[in-house]
Amino acid sequence: MAMIEKEVERTNRAVQETTFASGNEMAALAASQINYHIMGYFPITPSTEIAQLLDQMKVRGEHDTKLIPADGEHGSAGICYGASLMGARVLNATSANGLMYMLEQLPVQSGTRFPMVLNLVTRSVSGPLDIHGDHSDLYFTLNTGWVVLLARTPQAVYDMNVMALKIAEHEDVRLPVIIAYDGFFTSHQKRKVHYFRDRETVQAFIGPRKEGFPTAADPKRPVTIGAHMGGDDLINNHYQQSVALYRAGDVFRQVAAEYEKWSGRRYEPLDLYRMDDADVALFLLNSAAETAKDVADRLRKQGVKAGVVSPNIIRPFPADEIRQALKHVKVLLIGERADSYGAYGANMTHEVKAALQEDRDNETIVVSRVYGLGGKDFYTEDAEALFRMAIEVMENGRAEKPFDYFGHVPGQPEQQPKRLLEPLHGDAFRTGLIHVAMDEKTKRLNVKIPPLRALTAKPKRLAPGHGACPGCGIFPGLELFFKGIEGDIVVLFQTGCAYVVSAAYPYSAHKQTMVHNLFQNGAATLSGMVEAFFELKRRGELNVSDDVTFVMVTGDGGMDIGMGSAIGAALRNHKLIIIEYDNEGYMNTGAQMSYSTPMGHMTTTTGVGNTQRGKSFHHKDTPQIMAATNIPYVFTGTEAFPQDLVKKAAKAQWYAQHEGTVYGKLLITCPLNWKSEERYGEKILEAAVNSCFFPLYEVERGKTTITYDPEAKGRRVPLSEWLKYMGKTKHLLQKENEGLLHELEQEVERRWSILKAKHEHPYL
Numbered sequence: 001m002a003m004i005e006k007e008v009e010r011t012n013r014a015v016q017e018t019t020f021a022s023g024n025e026m027a028a029l030a031a032s033q034i035n036y037h038i039m040g041y042f043p044i045t046p047s048t049e050i051a052q053l054l055d056q057m058k059v060r061g062e063h064d065t066k067l068i069p070a071d072g073e074h075g076s077a078g079i080c081y082g083a084s085l086m087g088a089r090v091l092n093a094t095s096a097n098g099l100m101y102m103l104e105q106l107p108v109q110s111g112t113r114f115p116m117v118l119n120l121v122t123r124s125v126s127g128p129l130d131i132h133g134d135h136s137d138l139y140f141t142l143n144t145g146w147v148v149l150l151a152r153t154p155q156a157v158y159d160m161n162v163m164a165l166k167i168a169e170h171e172d173v174r175l176p177v178i179i180a181y182d183g184f185f186t187s188h189q190k191r192k193v194h195y196f197r198d199r200e201t202v203q204a205f206i207g208p209r210k211e212g213f214p215t216a217a218d219p220k221r222p223v224t225i226g227a228h229m230g231g232d233d234l235i236n237n238h239y240q241q242s243v244a245l246y247r248a249g250d251v252f253r254q255v256a257a258e259y260e261k262w263s264g265r266r267y268e269p270l271d272l273y274r275m276d277d278a279d280v281a282l283f284l285l286n287s288a289a290e291t292a293k294d295v296a297d298r299l300r301k302q303g304v305k306a307g308v309v310s311p312n313i314i315r316p317f318p319a320d321e322i323r324q325a326l327k328h329v330k331v332l333l334i335g336e337r338a339d340s341y342g343a344y345g346a347n348m349t350h351e352v353k354a355a356l357q358e359d360r361d362n363e364t365i366v367v368s369r370v371y372g373l374g375g376k377d378f379y380t381e382d383a384e385a386l387f388r389m390a391i392e393v394m395e396n397g398r399a400e401k402p403f404d405y406f407g408h409v410p411g412q413p414e415q416q417p418k419r420l421l422e423p424l425h426g427d428a429f430r431t432g433l434i435h436v437a438m439d440e441k442t443k444r445l446n447v448k449i450p451p452l453r454a455l456t457a458k459p460k461r462l463a464p465g466h467g468a469c470p471g472c473g474i475f476p477g478l479e480l481f482f483k484g485i486e487g488d489i490v491v492l493f494q495t496g497c498a499y500v501v502s503a504a505y506p507y508s509a510h511k512q513t514m515v516h517n518l519f520q521n522g523a524a525t526l527s528g529m530v531e532a533f534f535e536l537k538r539r540g541e542l543n544v545s546d547d548v549t550f551v552m553v554t555g556d557g558g559m560d561i562g563m564g565s566a567i568g569a570a571l572r573n574h575k576l577i578i579i580e581y582d583n584e585g586y587m588n589t590g591a592q593m594s595y596s597t598p599m600g601h602m603t604t605t606t607g608v609g610n611t612q613r614g615k616s617f618h619h620k621d622t623p624q625i626m627a628a629t630n631i632p633y634v635f636t637g638t639e640a641f642p643q644d645l646v647k648k649a650a651k652a653q654w655y656a657q658h659e660g661t662v663y664g665k666l667l668i669t670c671p672l673n674w675k676s677e678e679r680y681g682e683k684i685l686e687a688a689v690n691s692c693f694f695p696l697y698e699v700e701r702g703k704t705t706i707t708y709d710p711e712a713k714g715r716r717v718p719l720s721e722w723l724k725y726m727g728k729t730k731h732l733l734q735k736e737n738e739g740l741l742h743e744l745e746q747e748v749e750r751r752w753s754i755l756k757a758k759h760e761h762p763y764l
Contacts (some may be wrong), residue, residue, distance in 0.1 A: 021193050032163065034443075095122065111148075115175060147176070185375075186287050188685055283306040319358070323362065336371070353366050391606050449484070480642055487548070489549045492517060524568060550576040565624075574661055599619065632655040
């Protein structure tokens with residue numbers, strides 16, 4: 001490292017390469033060069049790419065960071081905090097509601113003064129759900145006690161990631177750092193970027209990991225971390241944290257000056273563009289500022305003294321620099337990609353105003369406009385419109401509307417979405433052909449269903465026209481399940497493929513009431529709906545028939561992040577059905593690993609190469625977990641065995657209406673991410689069942705029954721018969737992976753043997 005530093009001194013900068021890359025690619029490259037010890041992560045658009053790219057780099061041997069897939073963002077934040085307690089260098093990345101879910105952990109990390117780096121790829125916080133970029137998530141970080149850096153371009157994303165860890169670990173700071181950049185605008189759009197050729201250069205700039213600070217790593221030097229405090233101690237703790245955060249501003253300046261020597265690129269607390277003599281200026285965060293600079297140039301040619309202010313750091317807030325930059329500006333228009341509802345301006349508006357309040361000679365008129373929410377594009381025409389507003393205020397000497405929205409449009413009643421299908425309810429979904437009765441002797445249900453062709457007249461619960469991928473097994477599986485449900489339903493969809501492709505405003509494919517809530521809270525939400533429904537009926541305030549069936553549809557890893565909520569609902573035994581479509585991954589965000597992904601299977605975060613062979617551990621047995629909560633009914637099913645699934649659906653409805661919570665798991669195909677041919681969907685499902693990877697069974701009041709036994713029918717096939725249909729598993733059939741295949745076969749056999757034992761012995 002000393003040699004590298006001497007070379008920098010001699011040549012004025014380190015050797016760099018040029019590429020054309022996106023912000024996410026540059027964040028991953030910087031992390032790979034730093035070679036963090038740990039990254040805890042959970043996929044969420046648009047930050048997911050960072051973990052995916054790092055996994056691909058690890059397969060190629062470009063770093064050896066331990067990537068730990070969490071059960072949700074709250075878990076990922078805990079993983080990162082725990083790793084930092086041991087003194088490890090730690091990275092995370094998230095967006096929007098992912099940040100909201102981990103928010104509880106962030107003040108703990110900063111309050112106990114353990115450094116790490118978090119890339120926040122900014123995105124609109126729902127609801128309603130919107131996956132595109134604004135700053136509503138960023139503004140929630142401002143009171144967490146973290147240093148917050150901003151990156152307008154992919155170049156800045158790389159540079160800030162290199163600088164962030166050095167700032168976080170500085171002895172005067174010892175705080176975690178957020179690097180925020182715009183989702184899709186910066187995260188996915190490619191630009192010309194310079195980066196250090198050798199990872200040793202990056203590591204030399206950052207320096208070795210700091211020693212001497214208390215960690216939990218040394219048993220000979222025990223520490224207590226996170227002990228609760230009284231008010232007298234807490235105010236001292238927070239004072240020290242506050243001082244450290246303000247010091248981080250000075251450290252940022254020091255690190256930026258040093259970084260300029262290594263890279264030739266300089267980052268001041270404020271990026272000031274043509275502000276030396278500006279009369280009117282726009283204050284914009286991140287990528288929009290780059291657009292506004294072109295307009296400032298254009299206006300300058302027209303004789304208007306226009307400038308642009310964009311901060312590179314907002315925690316600590318660069319108040320002194322703002323006062324200096326705005327000394328002679330007549331009108332400043334602050335554009336905010338978020339609102340602070342009811343406050344007549346969002347966070348930057350009030351913080352800039354507060355900074356100017358300290359300068360009694362300042363006469364700048366501050367105007368605020370909320371723009372670009374939910375990823376609404378910001379063009380040069382929009383920047384010019386904002387400049388024209390500022391010019392008008394300058395000419396009038398006052399602002400008619402100091403605060404307003406920009407870019408919103410009034411609704412037009414004549415364009416209100418029209419209902420294309422008449423609503424269906426009750427009798428439309430009741431055939432009278434399905435009969436369910438309790439056997440008083442065995443205390444188990446007997447179900448009689450007609451030939452399946454007799455149920456084809458029953459209308460589908462979802463209208464045609466949804467946007468699912470060709471060959472997607474979600475809707476055939478769900479529709480077949482719903483064939484066994486008689487009468488009205490109220491259905492809640494957790495976030496995932498099934499929801500996204502069936503309910504994109506202003507359209508909906510749902511013929512009956514559908515509610516959407518987030519991954520982690522679906523079962524709790526439906527629990528509240530169920531109990532409110534029955535309480536309103538009990539009080540005589542709701543005149544609805546008793547046969548409404550409440551169903552939650554989950555998938556795409558929803559029984560990972562939502563597992564706690566589902567178990568809570570099961571333990572309370574609400575009268576509802578939880579139906580999981582298992583596509584073996586987080587498919588909605590691009591086929592990342594979930595806990596339902598089988599061992600050895602390839603996903604975008606469990607790559608296959610020289611250093612790893614797909615997922616490294618076995619999949620979660622969710623039906624057995626739910627059966628352990630002692631709910632009345634648990635089952636597995638698939639559309640490849642339709643009579644079996646329809647019977648189980650009828651049982652599920654009876655138990656949900658009479659006794660309590662039901663859980664069902666449907667294996668469905670995902671040709672896009674399984675890398676399989678659409679025409680093989682039914683064959684793949686049949687092979688999964690006949691190989692005993694996905695056995696068909698039910699647990700009824702604690703008694704396990706195998707409902708289809710491929711061994712007894714002489715139809716059992718080797719596991720390879722299932723694996724051969726899917727591109728994500730072809731490597732398992734190669735000779736060099738015989739050991740991995742054998743391990744997977746052993747686990748399938750172990751689970752199948754346990755299931756057979758439970759089938760034969762009712763007390764197991």
